[in-house]
Amino acid sequence: MTESLVSDPKRFASLFRVAAPYLHAHRGRTFVLHVSGECVASDGFGAIAQDLAILSTLGIRLVLVHGARPQIHARLVQAGVNSEVHGARRVTTLEELRLVLEAVGAVRTQVESVLSMGAANTPMAGARLRVAGGNFVVAQPVGIIDGVDHGATGEVRRVDREGIVQQLDQGSVVLLSSVGFSLTGDVFNVSSVEVASAVARGLGADKLMFLGETEHVAHVETVLGHALPHEMTPEEALELSQALPAEASEVVSMLMCAAKVCDQGVPRVHLVDRQVDGSLLFELFTRDGMALMVSTDPFEGIRPATLEDVGPVLELLAPLAERGVLVRRPREILETEIGQFAVVERDRTILGCAALRWAEVDGVKVAEIYSVAVDPADRGAGRGSKLLAWAEQRAREGGAHRLFARSTQTLQWFRDHGFGRVTVEALPGSWVALADPERNSAVLAKDL
């Protein structure tokens, strides 16, 4: 794979161009990454550590929070301790706390050792990843709930933001675990997911990412018989979590946690499949990624075009006009017509456009959709259909009774969306006069 990429300059350059805006956008940003205990124990963790080293070298400020659930469970079983779980929390006796600290300490050492060689065997072998840790998480006891004393089970009270920022400023990766400390020197067993969420919130991080078990998601999708949406607003995530079946408890708690963290000011929360090699880099450096994402940003939407969009819209339309698929629109014309256009925008990139014009036939208002285009790299994901739906809605709202389209090569696509072929005489006379007879475009119409 690497061989073929490097020996094919065109392919390499196009991949690099896809990643470049993200290299730029992520530099100096703070990402909090949660790695599950299963992830640390897996064979794939070495590759993940290498990817973390790459992110750090690219100037991304990283806080890594590791879980240790299977390791704690194994240590308790080994010691013959049957620990009590009450509600969603484990009760931690002082004897159990000793075993928890042993297990968490061992995982932490393992993570540090793998991160120490993160860049070995890569061209970045000289780049040293410095890992910093400490008492950055202030915890307090959960206390007595429903009469049950939870002992050394704790919850996050606050995060030492300044201490963490100092380490990040020095270029270190900050490594945290599920252990928190009270102001009176007590040690608590805290949920690592809670730690990651609190740290992301406390730092005002740009992203919180869970590198975990997406087989739970795959299982829910099998039960539901359809895929879950890959991008959701916090409201949609909450709505979905309430609609999911009981067996989806892992996904439900992830969605609820993500919605809450987003509401508390972290713009994006991602659930990345740790079992796919390279999933972290793919998620961060491609436009669509592959994770489940809950985000407060409008990640993609259709909006009216402005004069600033003339350049990107020209770039979309020009190659199609060159190939005779669309009518050529010089910049001067586009500048005057830009108010009739809508664009699909994602991550400040224009992916598609369409325009709407109006006329009257025998006193009846009609509209025409034209210059419909989606960037070739982004086709097949429903963007064209959304542009068509936008045009239909606007035409309806504007009082049009019929929506026209003209096409040389996309007849079937319009037919698939409810348009039928009509004769050229059905068009308003002023539009017929404008048409290029050489193109001999087919005329299609949909009654609204």
Ligand SMILES: CC(C)(COP(=O)(O)OP(=O)(O)OC[C@H]1O[C@@H](n2cnc3c(N)ncnc32)[C@H](O)[C@@H]1OP(=O)(O)O)[C@@H](O)C(=O)NCCC(=O)NCCS
């Ligand atoms: C037509 C176009 C806007 C569709 O954009 P898109 O984002 O891929 O659209 P959608 O994802 O909503 O639809 C994709 C579906 O349309 C089908 N489709 C795309 N172009 C088609 C065509 N010329 N004829 C028939 N079907 C077509 C795809 O095969 C796909 O089908 P599938 O869902 O069964 O796999 C895009 O292909 C494009 O920009 N084409 C060049 C410009 C053009 O022809 N514009 C229309 C004339 S104004």
